[in-house]
Amino acid sequence: MHIEPFFDPHTSTLTYLVHDGREGIVIDPVRDYDPRNGHTSWASSERVAAFADRLGLRIPYAIDTHVHADHMTGLPFFAERYGSRTVTGARVGAVQRTFRDLYDLGADFPVDGSQFDLRVDEGKRLRFGSLEALALDTPGHTPAHMSWRIGDAIFLGDTLFTPDYGTARCDFPGGSATELYDSIQRLYALPDETRLFMCHDYRPNGRPLVWQSTVGEQKRHNVQLDARTTREQFVAFRARRDAELAAPELILPSLQVNVRAGRLPEPARNGIVYLKIPLDVLGKGGAG
Numbered sequence: 001m002h003i004e005p006f007f008d009p010h011t012s013t014l015t016y017l018v019h020d021g022r023e024g025i026v027i028d029p030v031r032d033y034d035p036r037n038g039h040t041s042w043a044s045s046e047r048v049a050a051f052a053d054r055l056g057l058r059i060p061y062a063i064d065t066h067v068h069a070d071h072m073t074g075l076p077f078f079a080e081r082y083g084s085r086t087v088t089g090a091r092v093g094a095v096q097r098t099f100r101d102l103y104d105l106g107a108d109f110p111v112d113g114s115q116f117d118l119r120v121d122e123g124k125r126l127r128f129g130s131l132e133a134l135a136l137d138t139p140g141h142t143p144a145h146m147s148w149r150i151g152d153a154i155f156l157g158d159t160l161f162t163p164d165y166g167t168a169r170c171d172f173p174g175g176s177a178t179e180l181y182d183s184i185q186r187l188y189a190l191p192d193e194t195r196l197f198m199c200h201d202y203r204p205n206g207r208p209l210v211w212q213s214t215v216g217e218q219k220r221h222n223v224q225l226d227a228r229t230t231r232e233q234f235v236a237f238r239a240r241r242d243a244e245l246a247a248p249e250l251i252l253p254s255l256q257v258n259v260r261a262g263r264l265p266e267p268a269r270n271g272i273v274y275l276k277i278p279l280d281v282l283g284k285g286g287a288g
């Protein structure tokens with residue numbers, strides 16, 4: 001098994017290409033979006049593709065661990081270029097309902113996850129080449145969040161971050177610090193040497209990029225939730241911290257695209273595609 005990380009410095013997102021030399025899957029790909037001029041591009045996903053093409057990989061699946069609030073997903077790029085089936089958690093409809101209402105997407109906007117090719121529950125296995133990815137139900141950051149186990153590696157999505165940074169926020173709609181605590185306990189029950197791959201690295205204090213850790217390292221050193229942290233301590237901590245956090249810069253552009261599995265809205269009559277920006281709602285019981 002080979003694991004290739006790709007880092008997007010604009011959103012601090014890590015995308016992974018996991019492969020056996022013949023077939024691979026892509027986890028949490030990015031569509032680039034510049035909020036200053038509204039330009040989108042596939043530059044980040046093209047870097048993954050260039051690597052895959054050098055090896056001649058097929059890519060049967062492209063996965064979002066959850067509906068991202070900080071970057072637009074690159075799922076459509078892989079669906080189009082490689083015929084990858086797009087994959088997300090089965091409870092994605094709960095997230096789609098929230099944002100259908102926030103963005104006024106209309107009663108006919110599907111909230112059954114059907115924009116994604118596959119909606120997976122706990123225990124779902126995806127075979128690719130000689131490898132197999134196993135879906136792990138890890139809600140907390142979002143209600144439909146899934147992590148993926150491939151061999152001795154877990155692709156965490158937004159659950160744990162690097163030990164010096166901590167854990168994912170739980171203040172988005174349907175988020176729950178109690179659920180995140182329980183999801184992380186599930187990960188902490190795995191063997192200490194289990195490798196963990198983060199979805200983000202915010203490089204605290206300007207340190208070099210880190211994308212990998214182990215269960216043992218996290219249990220000893222995670223600054224927000226180590227082996228001794230109780231559920232009560234964690235839930236109280238997360239509530240305090242989340243109350244101080246600003247919204248991610250790209251939350252409003254991203255969510256309306258990501259609930260469509262990354263497809264942009266239909267063009268207006270003049271042929272231009274527009275995003276919607278709801279005013280004075282975020283942080284007031286709307287989008288967290």
Ligand SMILES: [Fe+2]
Pocket residue numbers: 066067068069070141158
């Ligand atoms: Fe996230």
